Amino acid sequence: MPKLVKDGVIVDDQWQVLPKPEADESLNVPAGQFIVPLSVWLAQQDKLQARDDIGVWLDADEAAEQIGAKANTLPVIAVNFPTFMDGRAFSTARLLRERFGFTGELRAIGDFMRDQLCYLSRCGVNAFQFADAELDLTEEVKSLNDFTEYYQACVNQPIPLFRRRNP
Amino acid sequence: MYIYDEYDHTILKQRVAQFRDQTRRYLEGSLSEQKFLPLRLQNGLYVQRLAPMLRINVPYGMLNTTQLRRLARITRDYDKGYCHVSTRQNIQFNWPALERVPDILQELSEVEMHGTQSSGNCVRNITSDQFAGVAPDEIIDPRPYCEIIRQWASFHPEFAFLPRKFKIAISGSVSDRAAIAIHDIGLQLVKNEAGEIGFKVMVGGGLGRTPVIASVIREFLPEAHILTYIESIIRVYNLHGRRDNKFKARIKILVRAMTPEAFAEAVEQDWAHIKDSPSTLRPEDITRAKAFFTEPAYETIDDAAAQTQLDTLRADNIAFGKWLTRNVRAHRVPGYASVTLSLKPTGIAPGDITDTQLETIAELADEYCFSEVRTTHEQNIVLADVKKSDLFSVWQAAKKAGFATPNIGTLTDIICCPGGDFCSLANAKSIPIAEAIQRQFSDLDYVYDLGDLDVNISGCMNACGHHHVGHIGVLGVDKKGEEWYQVMLGGNSGNSASLAKVLGPAFSAEQMPSVVQNVVDTYLEHRNEEELFIDTYNRIGLTPFKERVYAKAS
Numbered sequence: 001m002p003k004l005v006k007d008g009v010i011v012d013d014q015w016q017v018l019p020k021p022e023a024d025e026s027l028n029v030p031a032g033q034f035i036v037p038l039s040v041w042l043a044q045q046d047k048l049q050a051r052d053d054i055g056v057w058l059d060a061d062e063a064a065e066q067i068g069a070k071a072n073t074l075p076v077i078a079v080n081f082p083t084f085m086d087g088r089a090f091s092t093a094r095l096l097r098e099r100f101g102f103t104g105e106l107r108a109i110g111d112f113m114r115d116q117l118c119y120l121s122r123c124g125v126n127a128f129q130f131a132d133a134e135l136d137l138t139e140e141v142k143s144l145n146d147f148t149e150y151y152q153a154c155v156n157q158p159i160p161l162f163r164r165r166n167p
Numbered sequence: 168m169y170i171y172d173e174y175d176h177t178i179l180k181q182r183v184a185q186f187r188d189q190t191r192r193y194l195e196g197s198l199s200e201q202k203f204l205p206l207r208l209q210n211g212l213y214v215q216r217l218a219p220m221l222r223i224n225v226p227y228g229m230l231n232t233t234q235l236r237r238l239a240r241i242t243r244d245y246d247k248g249y250c251h252v253s254t255r256q257n258i259q260f261n262w263p264a265l266e267r268v269p270d271i272l273q274e275l276s277e278v279e280m281h282g283t284q285s286s287g288n289c290v291r292n293i294t295s296d297q298f299a300g301v302a303p304d305e306i307i308d309p310r311p312y313c314e315i316i317r318q319w320a321s322f323h324p325e326f327a328f329l330p331r332k333f334k335i336a337i338s339g340s341v342s343d344r345a346a347i348a349i350h351d352i353g354l355q356l357v358k359n360e361a362g363e364i365g366f367k368v369m370v371g372g373g374l375g376r377t378p379v380i381a382s383v384i385r386e387f388l389p390e391a392h393i394l395t396y397i398e399s400i401i402r403v404y405n406l407h408g409r410r411d412n413k414f415k416a417r418i419k420i421l422v423r424a425m426t427p428e429a430f431a432e433a434v435e436q437d438w439a440h441i442k443d444s445p446s447t448l449r450p451e452d453i454t455r456a457k458a459f460f461t462e463p464a465y466e467t468i469d470d471a472a473a474q475t476q477l478d479t480l481r482a483d484n485i486a487f488g489k490w491l492t493r494n495v496r497a498h499r500v501p502g503y504a505s506v507t508l509s510l511k512p513t514g515i516a517p518g519d520i521t522d523t524q525l526e527t528i529a530e531l532a533d534e535y536c537f538s539e540v541r542t543t544h545e546q547n548i549v550l551a552d553v554k555k556s557d558l559f560s561v562w563q564a565a566k567k568a569g570f571a572t573p574n575i576g577t578l579t580d581i582i583c584c585p586g587g588d589f590c591s592l593a594n595a596k597s598i599p600i601a602e603a604i605q606r607q608f609s610d611l612d613y614v615y616d617l618g619d620l621d622v623n624i625s626g627c628m629n630a631c632g633h634h635h636v637g638h639i640g641v642l643g644v645d646k647k648g649e650e651w652y653q654v655m656l657g658g659n660s661g662n663s664a665s666l667a668k669v670l671g672p673a674f675s676a677e678q679m680p681s682v683v684q685n686v687v688d689t690y691l692e693h694r695n696e697e698e699l700f701i702d703t704y705n706r707i708g709l710t711p712f713k714e715r716v717y718a719k720a721s
């Protein structure tokens with residue numbers, strides 16, 4: 001079974017990510033645990049929302065607001081990196097946590113790299129599905145704790161350092 | 168000056184360790200070139216035409232003498248014995264070996280310095296007024312706010328992979344010496360009618376291919392809200408800035424596409440959610456930051472007596488007098504003055520400085536200036552707090568060390584990017600053009616009589632030499648593989664910021680000194696008494712210059 005880094009440990013990945021369907025293809029989501037594209041979830045809300053084994057993934061150009069208040073009806077939301085240089089997922093993740101109060105699994109998918117793990121986890125991402133199955137995850141996961149102290153507030157530390165220094 | 172505590176040291180140590188490991192993985196082959204690129208850039212490391220270049224942040228231009236001496240040592244031990252002051256107040260090493268960069272960063276971290284976010288698509292070093300805290304026209308000292316924002320921006324987890332680089336500048340005085348209108352965010356400290364401190368917030372300024380003067384999106388933002396408001400600006404940019412075209416990715420393009428009003432509206436909407444979050448500054452947070460920027464131990468001095476003494480010396484010594492006029496400026500504390508050490512003698516690349524010169528400056532600062540100096544975006548170094556009674560000694564020492572060229576703000580105080588001699592993006596060389604212009608105007612008295620005249624040179628459209636805001640701007644262009652230079656006139660970087668207009672077809676390197684001479688001759692012909700170049704230009708426009716330059720050229 002494919003592996004996933006979740007909450008700092010390497011676990012079996014129970015979920016499968018479904019790719020975006022072709023232009024006018026309508027996707028039939030089979031039984032099982034699937035993370036579906038936002039467009040599919042929006043188009044089939046009635047059917048999919050009745051299930052508790054459906055997650056949603058957001059591409060870089062899709063906004064947290066498109067899930068919005070419904071975030072907590074989902075067990076997992078994924079944010080996609082089309083390339084590791086595209087940093088929109090950092091904001092999207094943070095908004096899902098801070099603005100929409102999402103408490104489920106927030107997963108990074110796509111072309112992110114290990115050197116982004118620490119910042120991603122600060123933004124509220126707690127699961128990392130690396131695209132390259134060959135990677136030694138015990139190595140990759142080491143970057144999660146590159147920093148243990150931070151200046152600014154973010155999801156994992158809502159109190160900025162200036163307040164903690166000067167309580 | 169800000170002093171690191173345990174928190175700052177811990178974070179910086181972790182950063183050095185992180186980069187050391189990334190460099191190791193890169194050299195070992197387990198981290199690809201492509202993925203190492205943004206990581207090394209965010210630690211200041213470029214790979215240039217001839218060798219790597221390492222850019223070290225000088226936060227808002229402040230350096231102490233321990234740092235100066237460490238920089239000197241690094242240039243000796245790891246480089247060729249000199250470094251470069253950049254147009255963003257930073258220090259650049261031109262020849263470090265990639266595998267030794269982690270060691271350099273470690274050495275720097277010991278003196279509270281680093282290259283973090285000095286490059287790459289992230290929030291860069293915060294720049295400010297080199298006369299902060301000492302300028303007579305200062306409303307509020309910007310440095311505590313610079314430091315608050317610097318800490319907030321450092322290692323910001325959400326904003327490390329923005330569409331493009333992001334630059335913030337802050338001015339706290341009446342006349343803007345930080346060129347805030349050409350920054351992604353420009354902040355002007357102001358007091359409102361109730362006497363409360365806040366910021367006028369501008370966004371979307373910048374040079375490069377599409378030069379734009381920033382638009383004001385908020386006339387008064389109370390100081391408490393500065394961090395959350397900046398957060399909202401950058402979040403809107405991170406989510407909506409263009410990522411498909413590098414040349415259209417700066418925030419200025421987004422602001423223009425949305426219109427400043429719509430952009431401001433988007434910021435306000437985001438901000439409504441975080442406005443009073445814990446990142447809001449309490450009065451005690453601002454007080455704490457201000458405590459790092461208290462006055463040095465100024466003596467009580469009879470200013471009139473000090474001035475009389477100075478005037479006597481001036482009367483006896485014309486060279487000293489000229490230096491006083493050009494390189495020394497008023498200080499808000501009686502009996503003190505600020506000195507600019509010129510890094511622009513003819514024949515030296517503008518902003519270049521050797522290890523021994525760095526040490527000489529450290530000695531001068533220890534003796535005469537509370538052990539602190541500042542770098543300027545005009546690529547010079549400032550001793551901000553010198554007693555008037557020490558000016559003569561400082562002048563003599565500076566003269567001996569080669570820093571006393573009385574050319575600050577004049578035509579030979581050229582702002583110049585590294586250009587084709589060092590930079591892999593260059594279309595043309597810039598340093599030899601600066602030198603040729605300096606040689607053309609080698610008569611110091613003549614230059615002195617011309618008064619304020621900014622000449623800014625960039626080797627390509629990236630505009631590191633800020634050519635659009637030079638009174639005379641020069642841009643290196645490539646014409647069928649040859650280096651040519653486009654000349655523009657009438658730019659200005661201060662309060663009445665304006666962008667220069669192109670004079671006409673480009674020139675060869677050989678033509679450049681005579682072109683500038685023709686521009687200056689045209690000015691002198693039309694000048695009313697002591698009128699400054701920019702005022703004459705604004706009065707008579709581009710045409711007389713154009714006619715003269717191209718008449719001669721053809």
Ligand code: SF4
Pocket residue numbers: 584585586587590591592593594625626627628629630631632
């Ligand atoms: S303006 Fe161009 S040539 Fe000059 S330093 Fe910047 S990128 Fe290099």
